Amino acid sequence: MSSQPTSISTEQCEACHLRPLCLPDHLRDADLIRRLQRAVTSSPPRPRGSLLYTVGDRRHSFFFLRSGSAKAIVSDEQGTACVTSFFFPTDIIGVSSLESPVYQESVELLERSAVCEIKASALEELCGGHGEVLHGLFAKIAGSFELERGARLRNNHASSDARIADLLLEIRRRMQAIGRSTEQIVLPMSRYDIASHLCMAPETVSRGFGRLKDDHLIEVRGKNIRLRNPAALMKLAQGDGNRRASQVVREAG
Amino acid sequence: MSSQPTSISTEQCEACHLRPLCLPDHLRDADLIRRLQRAVTSSPPRPRGSLLYTVGDRRHSFFFLRSGSAKAIVSDEQGTACVTSFFFPTDIIGVSSLESPVYQESVELLERSAVCEIKASALEELCGGHGEVLHGLFAKIAGSFELERGARLRNNHASSDARIADLLLEIRRRMQAIGRSTEQIVLPMSRYDIASHLCMAPETVSRGFGRLKDDHLIEVRGKNIRLRNPAALMKLAQGDGNRRASQVVREAG
DNA sequence: CGCAATATTGAGCGAGTTCAAGGTGCGTGG
DNA sequence: CCACGCACCTTGAACTCGCTCAATATTGCG
Numbered sequence: 001m002s003s004q005p006t007s008i009s010t011e012q013c014e015a016c017h018l019r020p021l022c023l024p025d026h027l028r029d030a031d032l033i034r035r036l037q038r039a040v041t042s043s044p045p046r047p048r049g050s051l052l053y054t055v056g057d058r059r060h061s062f063f064f065l066r067s068g069s070a071k072a073i074v075s076d077e078q079g080t081a082c083v084t085s086f087f088f089p090t091d092i093i094g095v096s097s098l099e100s101p102v103y104q105e106s107v108e109l110l111e112r113s114a115v116c117e118i119k120a121s122a123l124e125e126l127c128g129g130h131g132e133v134l135h136g137l138f139a140k141i142a143g144s145f146e147l148e149r150g151a152r153l154r155n156n157h158a159s160s161d162a163r164i165a166d167l168l169l170e171i172r173r174r175m176q177a178i179g180r181s182t183e184q185i186v187l188p189m190s191r192y193d194i195a196s197h198l199c200m201a202p203e204t205v206s207r208g209f210g211r212l213k214d215d216h217l218i219e220v221r222g223k224n225i226r227l228r229n230p231a232a233l234m235k236l237a238q239g240d241g242n243r244r245a246s247q248v249v250r251e252a253g
Numbered sequence: 254m255s256s257q258p259t260s261i262s263t264e265q266c267e268a269c270h271l272r273p274l275c276l277p278d279h280l281r282d283a284d285l286i287r288r289l290q291r292a293v294t295s296s297p298p299r300p301r302g303s304l305l306y307t308v309g310d311r312r313h314s315f316f317f318l319r320s321g322s323a324k325a326i327v328s329d330e331q332g333t334a335c336v337t338s339f340f341f342p343t344d345i346i347g348v349s350s351l352e353s354p355v356y357q358e359s360v361e362l363l364e365r366s367a368v369c370e371i372k373a374s375a376l377e378e379l380c381g382g383h384g385e386v387l388h389g390l391f392a393k394i395a396g397s398f399e400l401e402r403g404a405r406l407r408n409n410h411a412s413s414d415a416r417i418a419d420l421l422l423e424i425r426r427r428m429q430a431i432g433r434s435t436e437q438i439v440l441p442m443s444r445y446d447i448a449s450h451l452c453m454a455p456e457t458v459s460r461g462f463g464r465l466k467d468d469h470l471i472e473v474r475g476k477n478i479r480l481r482n483p484a485a486l487m488k489l490a491q492g493d494g495n496r497r498a499s500q501v502v503r504e505a506g
Numbered sequence: 507c508g509c510a511a512t513a514t515t516g517a518g519c520g521a522g523t524t525c526a527a528g529g530t531g532c533g534t535g536g
Numbered sequence: 537c538c539a540c541g542c543a544c545c546t547t548g549a550a551c552t553c554g555c556t557c558a559a560t561a562t563t564g565c566g
């Protein structure tokens with residue numbers, strides 16, 4: 001509760017009580033440590049409720065939580081928010097947006113908390129001459145990260161139809177990324193795999209495909225799926241999940 | 254469908270049709286390219302159903318999917334399996350186990366597929382003299398990755414009680430990692446945040462805490478939670494989710 | 507063709523949601 | 537110090553979506 005110093009030197013790293021749990025652990029090269037510290041900005045604790053960043057901000061930094069706690073929030077366009085993660089001291093914040101030029105989530109402090117800020121540019125520079133490899137690798141890693149979170153969000157508040165629609169759209173997107181058809185997709189996985197992935201019974205997958213077919217959003221022939229109305233699928237996937245496919249079709253035509 | 258060559262030289266990278274979508278994209282340093290290729294092993298397509306690796310294998314490599322498709326499976330000790338991800342060409346496979354010395358999941362091919370294998374050791378060496386920074390950063394990133402997947406699995410087939418128990422245990426583990434009490438935890442987030450995180454209504458969180466309290470697994474005083482019976486909590490969290498807290502208590506008591 | 511694996515369809519049930527009404531804790535200001 | 541107000545939390549009752557169980561249909565492959 002006592003007031004904190006308003007400015008903290010970057011040399012604080014050497015005295016930080018979290019040092020052994022922080023990024024530059026077991027570093028021996030003094031020059032490297034000095035350069036790393038130049039990339040890091042410590043600052044006084046921020047009040048509860050303040051935002052480290054919000055969706056769409058230019059991704060300029062990563063954060064390292066020194067004290068307190070935080071939550072990450074992803075909100076669909078409809079305003080339905082979902083808490084994807086909680087952060088505690090020594091957690092790194094912001095890596096899930098590694099790939100993107102803007103943050104994919106908002107992070108809000110749950111209590112008065114102190115963070116270290118690590119400029120992304122400085123960190124990249126720090127990684128030396130092989131930035132190209134790193135950049136490619138980071139992009140891949142971040143891609144996997146996004147997929148994992150996408151799967152997580154998909155299973156959240158949405159109805160079974162919405163989750164199925166969302167999975168179909170993700171597969172479509174990934175097929176498009178590698179130059180395949182966006183209209184006709186061939187599912188390589190069984191209905192059981194889909195069910196397991198979407199956390200539902202295989203029967204529910206069947207019924208879901210059936211409803212989407214009845215509403216003319218897709219055509220189903222075994223593992224061959226034809227996307228008849230991607231716009232309506234998106235509407236359904238992003239909807240609040242309380243509406244059946246047939247309710248969406250009228251709006252998205 | 255035509256048969257593939259049984260042996261593929263590593264020089265294939267330069268001719269690979271996926272080159273612009275692969276890791277060493279926009280590389281200009283010829284020496285770097287050569288060294289990167291030395292870390293990569295191409296091989297003939299593998300049959301449907303074969304495993305790239307299984308849970309617990311020593312993590313020796315990452316994989317790059319050139320053709321076909323795959324699924325990642327995480328199974329609890331009870332044998333309940335869950336498909337966490339699907340992979341398509343150009344996806345990287347194995348990064349979710351970045352932090353761990355062993356793989357955290359199994360990956361099975363959904364059809365006849367070709368992969369490139371990238372030795373982890375070679376990749377690390379490739380990243381040059383700053384391996385220490387990278388290692389720390391990778392560990393942090395992988396940690397976030399694991400948290401995200403943990404959250405995903407938590408929301409899967411488990412009952413609301415199991416999900417709550419699992420969240421409490423994760424927070425306990427993270428508190429322990431930073432040297433705090435493992436018995437008494439203070440939740441910094443609201444019941445609403447927990448509900449959003451666990452994909453349930455706030456009311457369900459309340460009732461869940463109530464049940465855990467009634468069964469003497471925890472004590473609840475607002476955001477102050479005392480873990481009375483961690484063993485039973487674990488049993489509950491890892492159970493198949495069809496059993497209420499009171500059913501578990503008798504076994505783990 | 508015939509078997510086995512996979513997929514669809516139907517009926518009934520139950521956990522979690524929604525809606526609605528109290529209850530509790532805490533910081534603020536009188 | 538207490539009373540107020542607000543945000544958070546708990547509890548209750550009815551409903552509903554997805555699950556389970558079971559039967560049937562279809563597909564894939566030897």
